[in-house]
Amino acid sequence: MTDTSLAHEPILTIDGLHKSFGPVAAVDHVSLDIRRNEFFALLGPSGCGKTTLLRMLAGFETPSWGRILLEGNDISKLPPEKRPLNLMFQSYALFPHMTVAQNLAYGLEMDRLPKAEIARRVEEIMTVTDLGQFAARKPEQLSGGQKQRVALARALVKRPKVLLLDEPLGALDKKLRERMQLELKRLQHEVGITFIIVTHDQEEALVMADRMAILKDGRLLQCGSPEEVYETPADRFVANFIGVMNFIDGAVGQDGGFSAKGLSLAVKTDIRGPTTLAVRPENITVATSGAGIAGTIVDMAYHGLDRVLHVRIAASQVPLQVRVAANALVPHTVGETIHIVIDPDRIRLFQI
Secondary structure (H helix, E strand, O other), X not given: OOOHHHOOOEEEEEXXXXXXXXXXXXXXXXXXXEEOOOEEEEEOOOOOOHHHXXXXXXXXXXXXXXXXXXXXXXXXXXXXXXXOEXXXXXXXXXXXXXXXXXXXXXXXXXXXXXXXXXXHHHHHHHHHOOOHHHOOOOHHHOOHHHHHHHHHHHHHOOOOOEEEEEOOOOXXXXXXXXXXXXXXXXXXXXXXXXXXXXXXXXXXXXXXXXXEEEEEOOEEEEEEOHHHXXXXXXXXHHHHHOOOOEEEEEEEXXXXXXXXXXXXXXXXXXXXXXXXXXXXXXXXXXXXXXOOEEEXXXXXXXXXXXXXXXXXXXXXXXXXXXXXXXXXXXXXXXOOEEEEEEOHHHEEEEEO
């Protein structure tokens, strides 16, 4: 049973971690506290440094500067096999000549645990991951999702204090990937181990993570819960990277009002001068009275529960995306002129 008094204690502290390859800083002085029993996501585009950071945590890369503290102990110079962390790779790397049970037992045998202890742990982890019926099968007899569970179980059976996952769902198709996201989250809660996952998939991070860190060019841009990062992105890059965001360039005058061509909005901000207004599609509504910002529907996309209208307005070179219910009483058509209203309490403003 988890000690709730320890729930918010950092189990892993990344202190000013830096890694350079020649003149290129792959990880640029990143500092983070990762909590005990937390599902933490490292998120960013290709080349942002997330995998290099994960490899430093695992011991496969040596930091140029900085420290890695596990429960207060500096493990920065320990070799991978001496660290109580396990890394699960995107390629599951299962032994093809071994059964599922033998694959799970292999790491424990290398640690020279007693046979009875190995058998007990393998049985326990097969129960948690629902692999008992596949114990005698070899990897070639398993589906992609089953192989993923075996690779995860093999990492968990050694009871690491932290499990590192490098794009673990990247090889799965969309439906299986979505199912395994929830499965991973369930397993993490059941085993009570800190998970750190590297992904470029923002939807995956939003679904699975308790907190996430957004990286770009090796630098940490923002760290927070999925809700915090989605609702209050720290800068334009984060706003654009997480979810769908509309941007309108304009200016905030001395009276505190945001204005752009054909658009004027009262806002609460200390910013003055050239400013970008950012607003999510769900925070724009279609007016029924003819008031609001005039625009023309140039395209529509059906998404099942909702429909996204692409609306061209004078203030933006790029059509705004507006999310409306798919079963709206008043249907919309391409070429139609409508009026939209932006919720001033659900916007973000970024100084240009």
